Amino acid sequence: MSHFTIRCKECGAELKEVYCAFCEHCRNALLSTEYRDPGFKENPGSGIWRFNWLPVHTPRFAQAGPVVYKSQGLSGYLGLENLYIAFNGYWPERGAQLQTCTFKEFEAAVVLQNAMENGISGLTVASAGNTARAFSHLSSLSGYPVIIVVPGMCLTEMWYLESSPKMPTLAIGDGDYSDSIDVARKIASLMNMPFEGGVKNIAKRDGLGVVLLEAVATIGKLPDHYVQAVGSGAGAIGIGEMSERFIRDGRFGSRLPKLHLAQNLPFAPMTKAWQKGSRELFTEDLDPALIAEITTRVLSTRYPAYSIKGGVYDALKAAGGNMYGVNNDEVYAATDLFERTESIDIVPAAGVAVAALANAIARNGIGKADTVLLNITGGGEQRLRKDREVHRVAPLVVSKDIPDSEIEELLRC
Numbered sequence: 001m002s003h004f005t006i007r008c009k010e011c012g013a014e015l016k017e018v019y020c021a022f023c024e025h026c027r028n029a030l031l032s033t034e035y036r037d038p039g040f041k042e043n044p045g046s047g048i049w050r051f052n053w054l055p056v057h058t059p060r061f062a063q064a065g066p067v068v069y070k071s072q073g074l075s076g077y078l079g080l081e082n083l084y085i086a087f088n089g090y091w092p093e094r095g096a097q098l099q100t101c102t103f104k105e106f107e108a109a110v111v112l113q114n115a116m117e118n119g120i121s122g123l124t125v126a127s128a129g130n131t132a133r134a135f136s137h138l139s140s141l142s143g144y145p146v147i148i149v150v151p152g153m154c155l156t157e158m159w160y161l162e163s164s165p166k167m168p169t170l171a172i173g174d175g176d177y178s179d180s181i182d183v184a185r186k187i188a189s190l191m192n193m194p195f196e197g198g199v200k201n202i203a204k205r206d207g208l209g210v211v212l213l214e215a216v217a218t219i220g221k222l223p224d225h226y227v228q229a230v231g232s233g234a235g236a237i238g239i240g241e242m243s244e245r246f247i248r249d250g251r252f253g254s255r256l257p258k259l260h261l262a263q264n265l266p267f268a269p270m271t272k273a274w275q276k277g278s279r280e281l282f283t284e285d286l287d288p289a290l291i292a293e294i295t296t297r298v299l300s301t302r303y304p305a306y307s308i309k310g311g312v313y314d315a316l317k318a319a320g321g322n323m324y325g326v327n328n329d330e331v332y333a334a335t336d337l338f339e340r341t342e343s344i345d346i347v348p349a350a351g352v353a354v355a356a357l358a359n360a361i362a363r364n365g366i367g368k369a370d371t372v373l374l375n376i377t378g379g380g381e382q383r384l385r386k387d388r389e390v391h392r393v394a395p396l397v398v399s400k401d402i403p404d405s406e407i408e409e410l411l412r413c
């Protein structure tokens, strides 16, 4: 018997035989994983597969986890007594071994393993950068086919660990992240390789929730506050869902960690909606011209999981907290501050979170003695380059209006 079931967050129906789907009655609600064991368990071993709350049975490859440690440097600067950092990246001196340098590697690992166990023959993934690298790496490592679609505008910032990955990457020469999603959906149906599904894939959210599993295993309780930069919102939703499981367990606290979620101004559709108290996003905040002005393209999705039942809006309502807008100058200052105080480089998106944390303290949302978990979603890219070579992405460049026949021809060989 499987150790989990899948339930609709709106009507509570238990669903069988679903993969990346919605409840047939509730098209605008997320499904979530319900683990039969209400108690959090860590099995012997290392890496993420030692946790019992993941929707997989017999993992076929090893997967390193985050490193969670109590900060001395940044915490001193900010005047916090209990700041814990979840470092997701490459920093061997601290034991951090994610060579893709991003927490998206947990998503990719859990999604691939879950898809294999569901008898899915391959996946299609759309990404603005980090997710592409994580999936390409794990596809090459595990031999599982994944077709990746990225916006051409992100190519200059992208890199892969492998010089010749197992599967091709397609770049949309004339489109953004949202166009990549549209083309990926088309490929998925033509090639019979399901679209990874974004936020509606329970394996993705539970995989991103690994950060909280590792944090509670290290700290021994739920943090009072959780701080992260958000693009699609899937990571924050995953953390919110894991928090609820810990509350049900009962041994790790009785209050959901407050969520402090941040976006890079001026493209900050969720922040702007939340600050106006709105469950719906505003069209003017989704203008693609705003994306060109931000330094963190990985946070640039125009289809975030904000309004949907069980999405970011509901997670914030349930847990309390706030959303923050961080401008480019604050991002640069925050990445510098982190490197100076913690002695490791971080990606700009993680700088967005660091800047939001400073804001949350300044506005008194976070108290000096509170336990705070800061999710450094990516880091150590410069550190990695001291140890190994990385590669530019060599994609097949296509148009967002690529005809079906051309897709089939490109991907058949």
Ligand SMILES: [Zn+2]
Pocket: 008, 009, 010, 011, 012, 013, 023, 024, 025, 026, 029
């Ligand atoms: Zn339902």
